[in-house]
Amino acid sequence: MECRDGNLVSFVEGTVEKYGKGRENLLPVLREVNEEFGFVSGAAFIEISRVMDISIGEIHGVASFYSFINEEDRGKYVIRLCKTISCDMAGKEKIEKTFERELGIKFGESTKDGLFALDYANCMGLCDKAPAMLVNSQLYDSLTPESVLDIISECRRKI
Amino acid sequence: MSEMIKVNIDGIEVEVESGATVLSACEKAGVKVPVLCHHPDLNVAGVCRVCMVEIEGMGNLQASCAYPVTQPLTVKTKTNRVRKARRMNLDLVLAEHYGDCYTCPRNGNCELRTLADEYGVDKFKFPHVDKPRYAKDTKSFSIIRDQDKCIHCKRCIRTCIDMQKVNVYETANKGHDVEIQVALNKSIADVVCINCGQCVNRCPTGALWTQDVSDQVWEDIENPDLFVIMQTAPSPRAAIGEEFGYPPGTRVTKKLNAAMRRAGFDKVLDTNFAADLTIMEEGTELLERLHKVIVKKDKSVKIPMFTSCSPGWVKFIEHYYPDHLDHLSTCKSPQQMYGAVIKTYYAEKIGIDPSKIRTVALMPCSAKKYECNRPEMNASGYRDVDYGLTTREMAMMLKEAGLHLADMPTEEFDPVLGEGSGAGMIFGATGGVMEAAIRTVYELVTGRPVPFERLNITPVRGMEAIKEASLKLEKVKKEYKWLEGVELKIAVAHGTANAKILMDKLVDGTLDYHFIEVMACPGGCLGGGGQPIPTTPEIRKARANAIYQEDEEIEIRKSHENPLIQKLYKEFLGKPGSHKSHELLHTHYTKRGQYFVKD
Amino acid sequence: MVKAKEKRIITGKFTPGSGIKAALAGKPEEVVQEVIDSGLRGKGGAGFPAGLKWRFAANEKSDMKTIICNADEGEPGTFKDKYLLDNHPMKVLEGMAIAGYAIGADKGIIYLRGEYAYMLPSLEKNIEDIKKNVFSKLKVGKKKFEFDIKVRLGAGAYVCGEEFALIESLNGNRGEPRNKPPFPIQKGYLEKPTLVNNVETFATVSHIIEKGALWFGKFGTKSSKGTKLFSISGDVKYPGVYEFELGVKLRDVLELVGAENTKSVQVGGFSGINVTESSFDKTLAHGDLPAGGSIIVFNKDRDMLKVLKNILEFFEEESCGQCTPCREGAYQLLKGIKMIEKGEKSIRYYKDLCDLCATMKDSAKCGLGLSIPSPFLSITNNFKDEILYR
Numbered sequence A: 001m002e003c004r005d006g007n008l009v010s011f012v013e014g015t016v017e018k019y020g021k022g023r024e025n026l027l028p029v030l031r032e033v034n035e036e037f038g039f040v041s042g043a044a045f046i047e048i049s050r051v052m053d054i055s056i057g058e059i060h061g062v063a064s065f066y067s068f069i070n071e072e073d074r075g076k077y078v079i080r081l082c083k084t085i086s087c088d089m090a091g092k093e094k095i096e097k098t099f100e101r102e103l104g105i106k107f108g109e110s111t112k113d114g115l116f117a118l119d120y121a122n123c124m125g126l127c128d129k130a131p132a133m134l135v136n137s138q139l140y141d142s143l144t145p146e147s148v149l150d151i152i153s154e155c156r157r158k159i
Numbered sequence B: 001m002s003e004m005i006k007v008n009i010d011g012i013e014v015e016v017e018s019g020a021t022v023l024s025a026c027e028k029a030g031v032k033v034p035v036l037c038h039h040p041d042l043n044v045a046g047v048c049r050v051c052m053v054e055i056e057g058m059g060n061l062q063a064s065c066a067y068p069v070t071q072p073l074t075v076k077t078k079t080n081r082v083r084k085a086r087r088m089n090l091d092l093v094l095a096e097h098y099g100d101c102y103t104c105p106r107n108g109n110c111e112l113r114t115l116a117d118e119y120g121v122d123k124f125k126f127p128h129v130d131k132p133r134y135a136k137d138t139k140s141f142s143i144i145r146d147q148d149k150c151i152h153c154k155r156c157i158r159t160c161i162d163m164q165k166v167n168v169y170e171t172a173n174k175g176h177d178v179e180i181q182v183a184l185n186k187s188i189a190d191v192v193c194i195n196c197g198q199c200v201n202r203c204p205t206g207a208l209w210t211q212d213v214s215d216q217v218w219e220d221i222e223n224p225d226l227f228v229i230m231q232t233a234p235s236p237r238a239a240i241g242e243e244f245g246y247p248p249g250t251r252v253t254k255k256l257n258a259a260m261r262r263a264g265f266d267k268v269l270d271t272n273f274a275a276d277l278t279i280m281e282e283g284t285e286l287l288e289r290l291h292k293v294i295v296k297k298d299k300s301v302k303i304p305m306f307t308s309c310s311p312g313w314v315k316f317i318e319h320y321y322p323d324h325l326d327h328l329s330t331c332k333s334p335q336q337m338y339g340a341v342i343k344t345y346y347a348e349k350i351g352i353d354p355s356k357i358r359t360v361a362l363m364p365c366s367a368k369k370y371e372c373n374r375p376e377m378n379a380s381g382y383r384d385v386d387y388g389l390t391t392r393e394m395a396m397m398l399k400e401a402g403l404h405l406a407d408m409p410t411e412e413f414d415p416v417l418g419e420g421s422g423a424g425m426i427f428g429a430t431g432g433v434m435e436a437a438i439r440t441v442y443e444l445v446t447g448r449p450v451p452f453e454r455l456n457i458t459p460v461r462g463m464e465a466i467k468e469a470s471l472k473l474e475k476v477k478k479e480y481k482w483l484e485g486v487e488l489k490i491a492v493a494h495g496t497a498n499a500k501i502l503m504d505k506l507v508d509g510t511l512d513y514h515f516i517e518v519m520a521c522p523g524g525c526l527g528g529g530g531q532p533i534p535t536t537p538e539i540r541k542a543r544a545n546a547i548y549q550e551d552e553e554i555e556i557r558k559s560h561e562n563p564l565i566q567k568l569y570k571e572f573l574g575k576p577g578s579h580k581s582h583e584l585l586h587t588h589y590t591k592r593g594q595y596f597v598k599d
Numbered sequence C: 001m002v003k004a005k006e007k008r009i010i011t012g013k014f015t016p017g018s019g020i021k022a023a024l025a026g027k028p029e030e031v032v033q034e035v036i037d038s039g040l041r042g043k044g045g046a047g048f049p050a051g052l053k054w055r056f057a058a059n060e061k062s063d064m065k066t067i068i069c070n071a072d073e074g075e076p077g078t079f080k081d082k083y084l085l086d087n088h089p090m091k092v093l094e095g096m097a098i099a100g101y102a103i104g105a106d107k108g109i110i111y112l113r114g115e116y117a118y119m120l121p122s123l124e125k126n127i128e129d130i131k132k133n134v135f136s137k138l139k140v141g142k143k144k145f146e147f148d149i150k151v152r153l154g155a156g157a158y159v160c161g162e163e164f165a166l167i168e169s170l171n172g173n174r175g176e177p178r179n180k181p182p183f184p185i186q187k188g189y190l191e192k193p194t195l196v197n198n199v200e201t202f203a204t205v206s207h208i209i210e211k212g213a214l215w216f217g218k219f220g221t222k223s224s225k226g227t228k229l230f231s232i233s234g235d236v237k238y239p240g241v242y243e244f245e246l247g248v249k250l251r252d253v254l255e256l257v258g259a260e261n262t263k264s265v266q267v268g269g270f271s272g273i274n275v276t277e278s279s280f281d282k283t284l285a286h287g288d289l290p291a292g293g294s295i296i297v298f299n300k301d302r303d304m305l306k307v308l309k310n311i312l313e314f315f316e317e318e319s320c321g322q323c324t325p326c327r328e329g330a331y332q333l334l335k336g337i338k339m340i341e342k343g344e345k346s347i348r349y350y351k352d353l354c355d356l357c358a359t360m361k362d363s364a365k366c367g368l369g370l371s372i373p374s375p376f377l378s379i380t381n382n383f384k385d386e387i388l389y390r
């Protein structure tokens, strides 16, 4: 699903080439690096800084502003469960427990095998089909404990 | 000039230029508005929200520092609504701040504490941070960070990005987790910080400070085996008075000499002397470079030559333009030249074993602390300069010792290497090194003094971002025939953002000068990162005036006419640019990473 | 009893090309005037008259202007822009082109929240289609009509829905709102004049220009013309997106969506207000209940303290964090309410929190911080017993 060991330098150079060097292309570049490698590493910050000629501090300041840009390798599947009110009322807690018990970790943690990370997110625009979550950039709605187990199995199968 | 617009501030009518802020209108009306994120040197942030005012016709209060006047306004600054909002925002700042004032370096001169005082804060309205949450970052030779004191005003960020173009800091995270960090949360010692200390000078709190070496200095003073020699740069004496309640621009040179002797320094020497020495070496280097370029067509020799007495600037070019280090003069800064000469020639003169000598430099600068710790700075066989003390630290030492400048008699510098010329004095102001150098170089080449009234080379004076001048060399002396008719082109930049403009031209190949002075700090050393807080455009001007006045009052105003300098060359160094000079007074530079320090 | 009826305009039928063709038949000033005459208010929450903003933008002189479609839709309980982009993308794209023609911009950007990344391929295809099948066949005088649209993704930051935060984000910076003035129409994307409107605003414009301001004025109330999409969630049988004429009664809406045993309703999202039974007969319209579009329903079993904490947590995390009243204020409101809950603070402290709200409402830098007090004050006022004296 995601390529982790791609060549960072050429990937960054290629991405910057695609979007352009201007500062206004920083977020798309960060997003693509994040997507490709699962996170933006210290080395990636340096590469982006070098190619786009923006200081590291500014790039990291931008990256850390956005919830979906990871700064460490959180896992192959980063699960972000919506914790905002409509999802909360629609049974977020059950979903939460299902995940924690099935994966043996708490929210905020990653599994040892590097497959899953559990996180929260805020409202993702699926309140009418709550509870909802994101697995990497894929949205899932109308979650039930059963559907969550299916989704986890599906992820495991895909490796 | 743009259009003038009427603003009514609490009933007082003033006129300001269109686009000026409401805050500046308030200042004009003599109405003081509290600020925490605003600083006269910096771009608008509008984040602390303590400068709120009521503007007629606006639903909400407005931040006066950020609101531009583009039409006539009626402003109220003292209503209860305004007072309450300011006080509440101040209460919030205090809640997120770890306020252990007793142990804080800014106790006594803290903008936050002053506001709390002025607003009668008598209790914490909200649960507040009562334990430190961060480890202090004390790894750097120059800059210390204590994030527990940070109030997120972003002055440091704006300083480092906009004024200095060094880009050390970042705002990280969002929401309540926002932190002002060094890039990637590294130690400031491990990034591209040039140690200029400009951020320290603008921080309203004790979150940023300089590495204070005064305790070690006290210990060395008390150690009977050690002989502690003070050298004082021109800028501190034009500013330290501010720490003792004198208005900016008060000259206290001779009182300071007395105070430092009483504090226990065995000798008090004048760095202006070393500045003269720098001019001799740098002037000679310039002429040598010009000769090689013009006469020998030697492509390996680089013109323009940049001055190298500002260690912040040196580190800037090492980080950001490592391929252009050949343009830097190889001369050490006056501080380091002096250190090397003190521990050799001077030690012999006064008959003291150099291993027993400790040299302390009173400097306006935090980068000098880093500079004296550079591994290569041991030409004398010892650490040439043991400690760099800032003006602020010196003031604190004197206060600690109960030495108040007002009570001091006036005393001269110690002799032998004691005094400098007026040319050395003006090193403290932007353009000063250039002026001093030109006074000497022009006369060396033509045999006549520079063609300026009272030797004041006014085109290179003042606070303009980049100053340029040119000087035609005519009727030159025989040995400089090759310079006949040459138009000597010079430029002066202060603040590394301005230096960067020149460097980018250099990279493009469009920089057409022979000699360029760069000082890392705005206004030159008088605006250094170790100077009293606050430092503002007005204060810089006042300090500059003090420096230029002192120059005019010194009898000898050209470095090469300083008899002590002539004696030093005769007895010890030979001539400028000699082998010995090179050993002691010149240095080399290091290519550094653009991102992090490699060590 | 008259039940609320859905009125399908924005979610109704539309012939692609009919809006932009009608626009190009007139002068740009006429298009702007039409939007002014329609009385259309922006649908992104603030309700600013769209036509007026267009006129300001049209009057700016610049070599470059940009149209931005705000599809950041992050207000909790809102999902109507998602519905529009999923089901009626052409109207939105056409509305952007109409705006471009009206104010003199030849480029548009859709700022799509990161959560909606799945839409990207279809949206980009739709853009290709409309350029090929509609725009390329149109002419302005003798010249070919040109309007380019690209999509930029957010990456998880609610505040980026605020127009300046959005622009900063597009400019490659942290999504921190700026001081106003200057406004985006003066200095926005790449520091050039920029018109920001909501997805639904653009979709509505396509209809207005096709059918005219007079037609549009027939719907809604005097100060809130037309229809509006509402995202309805929480304790209701039929959650989803509904289109009503503005001025519809809240009670009627609740009935239609199957809300039973309703204790209170959060109207206008988290930045809106909380209302109870006594206000259910108010209308959703400018000057009455906030018509921001998000309606979250709580039934009698819900713990309003928990709701309040959920809301405050959201703001504490989603504040951009630059200005004091919002960064620290949201945190202190949450902390204060928890301390009262645990008995660590006297109820008296509630008054301090209300004072804090007054300052936040008066001195925060942007709409986010300015509106945090609304849910706090309305919920605590409505449920004093449940929250303060429990």
Ligand SMILES: Cc1cc2nc3c(=O)[nH]c(=O)nc-3n(C[C@H](O)[C@H](O)[C@H](O)COP(=O)(O)O)c2cc1C
Binding pocket: C041, C042, C043, C044, C045, C046, C047, C048, C050, C070, C071, C072, C073, C074, C075, C158, C159, C160, C161, C162, C163, C164, C196, C197, C198, C199, C201, C366, C367, C368
């Ligand atoms: C915190 C905050 C979040 C906002 N989020 C959105 C949003 O998601 N979508 C939107 O269209 N407008 C949002 N707005 C309003 C925008 O600032 C702006 O007013 C709007 O996009 C203008 O479009 P309109 O006039 O068509 O409504 C938000 C405002 C604030 C203060």
Ligand code: SF4
Binding pocket: B097, B098, B099, B100, B101, B102, B104, B105, B106, B107, B108, B110, B111, B112, B113, B149, B204, B205, B206, B207
């Ligand atoms: S920064 Fe100011 S208020 Fe804070 S501890 Fe230091 S002196 Fe006190």
Ligand code: SF4
Binding pocket: B143, B159, B160, B164, B166, B167, B168, B169, B192, B193, B194, B195, B196, B197, B198, B199, B200
């Ligand atoms: S000392 Fe100078 S370079 Fe270092 S962080 Fe401060 S302003 Fe930036």
Ligand code: SF4
Binding pocket: B149, B150, B151, B152, B153, B154, B155, B156, B157, B180, B199, B202, B203, B204, B205, B207, B208
């Ligand atoms: S370190 Fe000082 S200048 Fe920088 S943000 Fe914090 S308080 Fe402000």
Ligand code: SF4
Binding pocket: C159, C176, C177, C318, C319, C320, C321, C322, C323, C324, C326, C327, C364, C365, C366, C367, C368, C369, C370
């Ligand atoms: S009010 Fe909140 S979101 Fe808006 S600028 Fe201030 S901190 Fe940022």
Ligand code: FES
Binding pocket: A082, A083, A084, A085, A086, A087, A088, A122, A123, A124, A125, A126, A127, A130, A131, A132, C076, C077, C078
């Ligand atoms: S509250 Fe979870 S998607 Fe909106």
Ligand code: FES
Binding pocket: B034, B035, B036, B037, B038, B045, B046, B047, B048, B049, B050, B051, B052, B063, B064, B065, B066
């Ligand atoms: S001084 Fe104006 S907002 Fe900080």
